[in-house]
Amino acid sequence: MxxxxxxxxxxxxxxxxxxxxxxxxxxxxxxxxxxxxxxxxxxxxxxxxxxxxxxxxxxxxxxxxxxxxxxxxxxxxxxxxxGPELPASAPSQPCRMVVVIDHHGAHIYKDVDGKVPESEHTGRPYDPFGFHHHLIHKKEANYKGERVPEDKTFYEEIAQDLLPANEIVLIGHGTGKSSAVDHLAEYLKANHHDISRHIIAIETADLSALTLPEIEAIAKQHMIAVV
Structure with a gap:
């Protein structure tokens, strides 16, 4: 052992x-x-x-x-x-990421570690996720129109950002070949099984009207806060 x-x-x-x-x-x-x-x-x-x-x-x-x-x-x-004890090096909380993707780009959100800094004295309720603190960046696909981009670098760049995650929620709109979120999920399954196995949910939503609190609410339906 x-x-x-x-x-x-x-x-x-x-x-x-x-x-x-x-x-x-x-x-x-x-x-x-x-x-x-x-x-x-x-x-x-x-x-x-x-x-x-x-x-x-x-x-x-x-x-x-x-x-x-x-x-x-x-x-x-x-x-x-x-009754095996959790290893001392085990993280107190998973690294959780949310990808909101359409044909024009992807927003990648990462949670915080669930701890409020000692210097931060606010009346905000404790939030073990805190996705709003970590908007990583936005990637733009280099194309126009409604077709899913053939350029695999778009999806590969997203995959590289997802490497640290062990809980991933994908949010997009539409289904099938016309859906960027389905295309991303298929790309990860084919090229990055280690990342793909951490996808815990794929949701569809109207991205044009989707707010950050709604993104967090979708993510929290599937993710567990380990505190």
Whole structure:
């Protein structure tokens, strides 16, 4: 058992123990996590035994590359019963980002760490997200009209900004080939699986009338504040 987890496994363990339950979970990531905090033993041709402290559980190898939501829930119960302590280096709160994208550009918002600076004495209610503090920047696509840009650099630049995120909400308008948000999601899935697996929601909205409080409200429907 390793006493030091990789950063991504730190985040995964924290999410499984205290965060929003993932809809699916990579089997490879599951094996890596259990192998670091405990032991994985093969059992037959389609099953593995997970051992963490005094707890043992059998998990069938998924037919796809991911565990389904029911197995993820069972994994959470197993980990909580095993009682592994959160690593000291585990972050107190995930890095959460929101992308609002249309055919003309993308606004990328990042939350703060949930702590009000000591010098900031305001009557503002505690907000563990605070997306309004971090408008990262706006990227403009170099084209005109209503078609999704063919220039992949537009989406690649967004992908690079999303590298630190472990919870991502995408907001756009329209669906299918004409939708920039769907195009971004497909691009990330095809070219950046490590980023794509952190997308927890894709929402559609009228971006022409969308306000910042509404953006925050959409994000908070899907994100969990870990405090």
């Amino acid at each position: 390793s006493t030091h987890l990789r950063h991504d496994l730190n985040l995964l363990l924290t999410t499984l123990l205290t965060g929003k339950l993932p809809r699916s979970l990579s089997w490879a990531d599951t094996l890596a996590l259990i192998g670091h905090i405990g032991e994985v033993q093969p059992h037959g041709h389609d099953e593995s035994v997970f051992i963490v402290r005094s707890q043992r559980a059998f998990f069938k190898h998924p037919h796809t590359h991911d565990l389904g939501v029911e197995e993820v829930a069972r994994l959470r119960k197993f980990l909580r019963d095993a």
